[in-house]
Amino acid sequence: MDLFNGRLAGDLASWATVIIMHGARQSAGTFGMDIRSSTVMHANKSLTTIPSSKPSRFEVYVAQLSIILVLMQSTLVAGVPFSFTATPMVFAIGAISGGAREHRLMFWSAAAGMAFVLYALLVDVQFGAALKSGVGFVAFFVSLIYFPVLLRRMTPHTSLHFWLPQVLVVLFFILEFSQILSLKELGVVSWRLSAEQQMSTKLFFDNRPSGMFGEPSWLGLSLAALFRLSIVKRQFVVPSALIVGAVIFLSGSSLGLIAWACTLVPAFKAVSAVRDSEIRSGGTRNHSEFVGPILAVVASSVLLTAVLYYAGSDMSLAILEKISDPLGNASGVSRYMAPVYFLGETLSDSPLFGMGMHYIPDFLIGRTGAAVLPFNVLIELGMVGLLFYFLVGFAQVRYYKPSVFDLMLCLVILGGLGLQYTAFQGALVSLPIVASYLERVQASQANGTLA
Numbered sequence: 223m224d225l226f227n228g229r230l231a232g233d234l235a236s237w238a239t240v241i242i243m244h245g246a247r248q249s250a251g252t253f254g255m256d257i258r259s260s261t262v263m264h265a266n267k268s269l270t271t272i273p274s275s276k277p278s279r280f281e282v283y284v285a286q287l288s289i290i291l292v293l294m295q296s297t298l299v300a301g302v303p304f305s306f307t308a309t310p311m312v313f314a315i316g317a318i319s320g321g322a323r324e325h326r327l328m329f330w331s332a333a334a335g336m337a338f339v340l341y342a343l344l345v346d347v348q349f350g351a352a353l354k355s356g357v358g359f360v361a362f363f364v365s366l367i368y369f370p371v372l373l374r375r376m377t378p379h380t381s382l383h384f385w386l387p388q389v390l391v392v393l394f395f396i397l398e399f400s401q402i403l404s405l406k407e408l409g410v411v412s413w414r415l416s417a418e419q420q421m422s423t424k425l426f427f428d429n430r431p432s433g434m435f436g437e438p439s440w441l442g443l444s445l446a447a448l449f450r451l452s453i454v455k456r457q458f459v460v461p462s463a464l465i466v467g468a469v470i471f472l473s474g475s476s477l478g479l480i481a482w483a484c485t486l487v488p489a490f491k492a493v494s495a496v497r498d499s500e501i502r503s504g505g506t507r508n509h510s511e512f513v514g515p516i517l518a519v520v521a522s523s524v525l526l527t528a529v530l531y532y533a534g535s536d537m538s539l540a541i542l543e544k545i546s547d548p549l550g551n552a553s554g555v556s557r558y559m560a561p562v563y564f565l566g567e568t569l570s571d572s573p574l575f576g577m578g579m580h581y582i583p584d585f586l587i588g589r590t591g592a593a594v595l596p597f598n599v600l601i602e603l604g605m606v607g608l609l610f611y612f613l614v615g616f617a618q619v620r621y622y623k624p625s626v627f628d629l630m631l632c633l634v635i636l637g638g639l640g641l642q643y644t645a646f647q648g649a650l651v652s653l654p655i656v657a658s659y660l661e662r663v664q665a666s667q668a669n670g671t672l673a
Contacts, residue, residue, distance in 0.1 A: 277375055281315065285376050288312050289387050292365065293444055295646035296411045296436035305646045309361045312645070316368025319375045323621065324367050327614055331363035334610050338603055342579040355579035355602075358643025363614060365648030370622060370656035377454065377660050384455050388448040388462070395433035395441060395469050405434055412436065430474050442470040442478015443638050447653040450485045450631060454660045456492045463489050477638040484631040488657070561597040568601045576604030579643075595647065598640040611642070618655050628654040 277285070288311035297304040316324060339356035343349060397403040405411040411434060435441040449466045453459055463486065470478035568577055577585075581602050599608045619629070631654040641647040 282376060284311050285315060285372050286386065288315075288372070289649075290390065292369075292645050292649045293387060293391070293434065295440065295641070295644060296434065298412050303644060303646065305644065306358075306361060308649075309364050309645045312368050312372055312649075313364050315375065316364070316371045320368060320371040323617075324371055327367050327617055328363065331367065331614060332360055335359040335363075338579055338607065341575055345578040347578045347580050347584075351580035351584065352578075355643050359579075361645040362643060362648040365645045366614065366618060366652050369649050369652040370618065370659070373451070373653075373656050374660060374663065377663065381455055381457075384452040388445065388452055388466075391433060391435075391441065391445050391448065392465060392469055393433075395431060395473065398431040398433055399472060404431075410434075432473055438473035438475040439477045439638055441473050442475030443481050443635050443650060445470060446478060446481035446485055446631065447635065447650045449482070450488060450628065450657050451653045451660075453485065453488050453492045454657055454664060456496050459489050459492050459496075477634060481631055481634045481638070484627050484634060484654075487627045488625065492661075561594065561601070564601055565597060568604065572604055574604045574606050576600065576602045576607060578602060594638075594640050595636045595642050598642050602642075615651070618652070622655050622659040624655050624658045628658055 288308040292305045292308035292312070294304040294307075316328070320328075335356045338359060339352045342352035342355065394403075394405060398405065411432075430438045432438045432441045435444065445466050449462060452462060466485075467479075467482050470482050571577070576599075579602055582598060595611075596608060599611055603610075615632075619632075624632070632651055635647070635650050635654075639647045639650070
């Protein structure tokens with residue numbers, strides 16, 4: 223398909239996109255006060271926003287349900303990931319509880335999505351495919367912008383959303399690993415491609431255990447992000463770290479192990495903070511600190527048993543080779559090496575606005591895995607699209623001020639998934655971005671001050 227042969231109409235869409243980029247840049251540089259919150263200043267000059275009212279029980283249930291639903295990327299209904307059902311819930315809570323800053327970013331994201339859909343239609347992308355990509359584009363930014371609003375709204379009042387999703391992910395993995403129950407065999411979890419596409423492209427379902435996800439890398443990255451969020455509460459950090467590390471290792475996900483490693487320093491800081499608090503309080507210990515060591519022993523036993531079982535399995539050698547040399551296998555080459563050629567093609571033919579939405583599913587399936595978000599965005603939306611993703615991400619980072627290790631985790635998630643039109647990846651990226659912010663809020667409340 224020759225995208226730029228006599229298509230001057232495409233330039234009209236480009237002007238619209240440039241205007242949208244200008245507005246997004248202004249929004250990214252503006253961080254107004256939360257209209258429904260009281261904003262306070264820390265000693266380190268970072269903003270901490272504390273919700274002014276307790277959420278209703280219904281709002282808590284909706285928030286908890288949306289966190290679970292957004293993880294169901296591998297459960298398809300009529301070809302649409304079930305994770306999309308979380309988008310209206312997250313949007314509703316964000317629209318009610320968010321501030322002017324979030325609403326401006328969301329407005330420009332929706333406008334940019336419309337502009338990119340228009341451009342895709344002008345370069346002969348089918349209407350249904352362009353519309354589907356446009357909706358997914360908006361869903362990604364709903365998660366990225368409003369998921370932190372949901373978390374900062376819920377965190378002071380409930381802890382269930384820190385633990386329940388993580389427990390479910392671990393549970394379904396253990397059931398599949400022990401061959402008790404497999405969501406893949408039940409048909410609940412499936413690959414994004416149809417059976418015909420799998421046959422034609424030789425992309426068959428990954429046989430490694432991955433629980434409620436279609437492949438182990440999705441499991442590993444999700445579990446690492448959820449664990450980083452749970453560190454905020456500073457409860458059972460050591461056993462959780464051991465269990466999460468064991469599950470990711472047994473799944474054989476190299477990316478998951480890298481992501482898990484990024485959480486270890488925040489976990490160590492959380493454990494140290496608990497000990498310092500205990501010393502300041504005169505050595506008083508609560509029940510959780512007696513249970514913690516017991517859980518650590520249990521988790522270590524589970525880890526040792528799983529590793530011994532794993533070492534004797536037929537799959538262990540192949541998975542260990544994949545972990546030790548992630549780029550030396552077909553999956554690594556497809557994800558990180560094959561897209562380089564198509565990046566060059568895009569920069570040559572259409573550097574500013576890319577090849578159009580849905581170009582990768584239409585023309586590159588079977589030729590490249592394209593499982594890196596920046597690669598996918600650059601190929602389909604060009605440098606303008608990549609810049610837009612960067613500006614909105616930078617706006618979130620500048621506002622929430624994540625730590626260096628949280629930023630590293632974000633980069634691993636961005637480099638490990640190429641789902642730029644999904645609520646799933648937008649939510650995963652948002653978790654480490656907001657984690658340090660929530661820790662600062664909790665610390666200020668624990669100290670009984672707003673300073």
